[in-house]
Amino acid sequence: MEHEEKMTDVQDADTNLRDETAEAAPEVANHDRVAALEAQLAEAKAAVLYAQAETQNVRRRAEKEAQDARAYAATGFARDVLSVADNITRALAAIPQALREDEKLKGLVTGLEATGREVDSVFGRHGISKIVAVGEALDPNRHQAMMEIPTADAEPGTVVQEIQTGYMIRDRLLRPALVGVAKKPD
Missing domain, CATH: 1.20.5 (Single alpha-helices involved in coiled-coils or other helix-helix interfaces)
Known part of the structure; x- marks a missing residue:
């Protein structure tokens, strides 16, 4: 049980x-x-x-x-207008001092100078600025070395000649400056 x-x-x-x-x-x-x-x-x-x-x-x-x-x-348009600015600068540089003082050409010279200032002003309003080259160290991001120039007056790698002005649009490269760079003399 x-x-x-x-x-x-x-x-x-x-x-x-x-x-x-x-x-x-x-x-x-x-x-x-x-x-x-x-x-x-x-x-x-x-x-x-x-x-x-x-x-x-x-x-x-x-x-x-x-x-x-x-x-x-405006980048594409600005690149196209750079050649106009270059041509105005070349035209002004090509006028000899004697012709600048000639009364018959004074109006032409004054007009070219005013046009150059206006182009610079328009560039400034749109954030386009010239690249400082001469006296600066070669910067491959802003300068394109076209030749080496033997000189004792500057450190090797320093830009001593500007062949064509370079430009920036705000913080971007629009066109590099074409430059001559110092090298040690032979």
């Missing part, structure tokens, strides 16, 4: 455990569902944050590209 009582006790304990497990199962299932929903919510929040960051990056990139387009829109 004792054996039967023990068996009954084990069966009762097993039944009680099953009842407790059955009662706890909905709680465990609810906990698992809540954990799964919380994980999905965390994933959704991360996806939203990523999408917001990507949208902000695209917006910034578009604003920068639009700003660059406005700032450098």
